[in-house]
Amino acid sequence: MKKTLIISLFIIISAILTACGGDKSSSGETDGLLSDGKLVVGVTAGPHEQILEKVKELGEEEGLDIELKVFNDYVMPNVALSEGEIDINSFQTEPFFDQMNEERGLDLIKVADTVTFPMGIYSEKIDDIKDLSDGAKIGLPSDPTNSGRALALFEKAGLIKMKEDAGTDATIKDIEENNNNYEFIELDSAQIARQLGELDAAAINTNFAMEHGFVPNEDSIFIEGQDSPYANLIAVRNESKDEEVVQQFIDLYQSDEVKAFVEEEFQGSVIASW
Structure with a gap:
């Protein structure tokens, strides 16, 4: 009798645990x-x-x-x-x-x-990249990846020439020619648009530019093409x-x-x- 009772209790407990744990598929849950x-x-x-x-x-x-x-x-x-x-x-x-x-x-x-x-160059002071004056203050992202991207954009815009082996993680130390003595200022990517008024121009990531109210294709004075990597x-x-x-x-x-x-x-x- 005692043995039968123990077995019965074991079966009941097992049934309860199975119901609580449940079949994941029947409870709407899945693995992973x-x-x-x-x-x-x-x-x-x-x-x-x-x-x-x-x-x-x-x-x-x-x-x-x-x-x-x-x-x-x-x-x-x-x-x-x-x-x-x-x-x-x-x-x-x-x-x-x-x-x-x-x-x-x-x-x-x-x-x-x-x-x-596409990363763009923006300015609140000029409407054409060619109008940048000698010694202009130009902002760019401070993180290595976006810094290198901005420098490549500046080179494409004709502002500077980079060392041949600069690569995608280039820094301002890799600038080979800066004939107009531009002053490059590294800033936090998310803050550049807010500080644009203190600069003559700056490279700004599109998401931050749009968050600031810019329309990249209309408001940038130079922008990456569709061939951007x-x-x-x-x-x-x-x-x-x-x-x-x-x-x-x-x-x-x-x-x-x-x-x-x-x-x-x-x-x-x-x-x-x-």
């Missing part, structure tokens, strides 16, 4: 990134966020719950992804991504291209790269609907790169 029922995507404020709002809308139509976590800097979205606070991020160029991965020892991986934000990307933790939901997110982002949205909303200031 969607263990909590939603995909958390890190993005920077501005155009990236606008595009992801469209992706989120498309996801809802397919039953994918996407939550956006908006950042105002270029470092934390990768740190948050590495630490598992978010599942995916979409905000950065490949050179910057590679640099962050190497410097911080992150195990992140690129899974797709997104859009290109600085396409942005979607990144995930290496362990997550093969998950089905990652491919679903990529398909949503690289859809005809998102491409049409980018073309209509940004009028060439942001370019679909897939």
Whole structure:
């Protein structure tokens, strides 16, 4: 009798645990990134966020719950992804991504291209790049990747000549010729647009320029062309790269609907790169 009672209690307890633990498929949960029922995507404020709002809308139509976590800097979205606070991020160029991965020892991986934000040169004092005076103060981003990109843009605009082996991580020390004695001032990328009035001109990333109210194709005095090598990307933790939901997110982002949205909303200031 006692033995029978013990066996009966064991069966009851097992049934309760099974009901509480449940079959993940029956409770609406899945393994991996969607263990909590939603995909958390890190993005920077501005155009990236606008595009992801469209992706989120498309996801809802397919039953994918996407939550956006908006950042105002270029470092934390990768740190948050590495630490598992978010599942995916979409905000950065490949050179910057590679640099962050190497410097911080992150195990992140690129899974797709997104859009290109042509970097532009802006000014509140002149309307033509040729009107820059000798000794003009010119701002550029202080982080190595965007600094090198800005210097390449200055060279393309005819302001300077860089050393032949300068590369994408060039600094102002790699300037070989500066015939007009321009003063180059390195500033935080997110602050340059706000400090433009104190400068004669500055190279500003498109997302920060647009956040400040500029229309890049109209307000810049010089801008990268469509051949810019600085396409942005979607990144995930290496362990997550093969998950089905990652491919679903990529398909949503690289859809005809998102491409049409980018073309209509940004009028060439942001370019679909897939």
